[in-house]
Amino acid sequence: QYQASPILLNASNTAMFDGDYRLGLNYRNQWSSFIKPFVTYSGFFDKLFKIEMLGKDYFGAGLVLYSDKAGTAQFSTQSVLGSFAYHRKLDANGKHTLSVGVQGGMVQKGLNYDKLKFGNQYESAFYNSELQSKEIFTETSIVYPEVNVGIGWKYDFSEKLDLEAGISMFNLNQPKESFFGTTDNKLNRRFTLNLGADYIYSDLITISPGVLFTGQTKAYEYLLGSTVGYKVKEVPLLKVVALLGLWYRSSDALIIVPGLVYNNYRFGLSYDVNISSLRAASKGQGAVELSLIYILNTNPKLGIKKSLPCKRL
Numbered sequence: 001q002y003q004a005s006p007i008l009l010n011a012s013n014t015a016m017f018d019g020d021y022r023l024g025l026n027y028r029n030q031w032s033s034f035i036k037p038f039v040t041y042s043g044f045f046d047k048l049f050k051i052e053m054l055g056k057d058y059f060g061a062g063l064v065l066y067s068d069k070a071g072t073a074q075f076s077t078q079s080v081l082g083s084f085a086y087h088r089k090l091d092a093n094g095k096h097t098l099s100v101g102v103q104g105g106m107v108q109k110g111l112n113y114d115k116l117k118f119g120n121q122y123e124s125a126f127y128n129s130e131l132q133s134k135e136i137f138t139e140t141s142i143v144y145p146e147v148n149v150g151i152g153w154k155y156d157f158s159e160k161l162d163l164e165a166g167i168s169m170f171n172l173n174q175p176k177e178s179f180f181g182t183t184d185n186k187l188n189r190r191f192t193l194n195l196g197a198d199y200i201y202s203d204l205i206t207i208s209p210g211v212l213f214t215g216q217t218k219a220y221e222y223l224l225g226s227t228v229g230y231k232v233k234e235v236p237l238l239k240v241v242a243l244l245g246l247w248y249r250s251s252d253a254l255i256i257v258p259g260l261v262y263n264n265y266r267f268g269l270s271y272d273v274n275i276s277s278l279r280a281a282s283k284g285q286g287a288v289e290l291s292l293i294y295i296l297n298t299n300p301k302l303g304i305k306k307s308l309p310c311k312r313l
Contacts, residue, residue: 013150026291
C-alpha cells in the first residue's frame with residue numbers, strides 16, 4: 001500500500017492533500033507462515049502552510065517514523081526523518097502543480113548476533129553452538145544520517161481525470177554502513193518512480209490505476225494495478241466510499257486491497273498472495289498490511305471537496 005504512505009514514497013508528497021493536517025499509520029507482517037515474520041511499522045504527520053505572498057503556491061512540513069524488524073537475527077531498522085516540500089502552481093488556472101521535497105534525519109540499524117548461525121558451526125547436518133563462527137562483528141548497532149529528495153507533478157486534465165507522476169532518490173548522501181568496522185562500505189542510492197491517475201467513470205465509480213518502479217544497484221521491482229472506488233453514500237457531513245484494489249508485484253505476488261473511506265478517514269487492508277517459487281514454503285501466504293489515514297480540516301465550511309480522495313491522500 002505505497003499510496004497509504006505518501007511521505008515515505010516521495011518527500012514531495014509532504015502536505016499534498018486537501019486539508020490542514022494529515023496523520024497516517026501503517027503496519028505490515030510478512031512471511032509469518034514459515035519463518036519468524038518480517039514486521040514493519042511506520043507513521044507520519046504533515047501540515048500544510050499557506051502564506052498570502054505566495055499566492056496559490058504553498059509549502060508543507062512533516063515528520064516520518066519507521067521501524068522494521070526482519071527475520072530470526074532480529075535485524076532492525078529505525079528511522080526518524082523530517083520532511084519538507086514546496087508546491088508551485090505552474091499556470092493561472094492552477095491545473096499544473098510542480099512539487100519539490102527533501103527529507104533528512106537519522107537511521108539506526110542493529111542485529112542480535114547470538115541468533116545467527118553460520119556454515120562452519122555445523123557438523124554434518126547438525127548445528128553445534130559451541131563451534132566458533134570466526135565472524136568478527138565489531139558493532140551490533142550503527143547510526144548514520146540519511147538524506148532523501150523527490151520531485152512530483154500533478155495535472156488536473158479535466159473534471160473527470162487527474163494525472164500524477166513522481167520520482168525520488170533515497171540515500172542521496174550514500175552513508176557508510178558496516179557491522180565490521182570498515183569505512184569503505186557505502187549504502188547505495190535507491191530511486192523510485194511512480195505514475196498514477198484518478199478517473200471519475202460515473203457519479204458512483206472512480207478508477208485509480210498506478211505503477212510503481214523502484215531499484216537499487218542491480219535489484220529492481222515494479223508494482224502495477226488499480227483501485228476502484230464505489231460511492232456508497234454522500235450527503236452533508238457523511239461520505240462513505242468502498243474501495244477494492246488488485247495489484248501485481250513483479251514475479252512475486254498478487255495483492256488484494258479492500259478499503260473504506262469514511263468522511264476524513266481512509267482505511268486499507270491488503271493481503272499478498274505469494275506466486276513466486278517461494279510459495280512451496282509459504283503455501284502462498286505472503287503478507288498482511290493495514291493502513292489508516294486521517295485528514296483534519298480546520299475550516300468546516302469547506303466541507304468535502306472531492307467525491308473520492310486523491311491517490312496522494
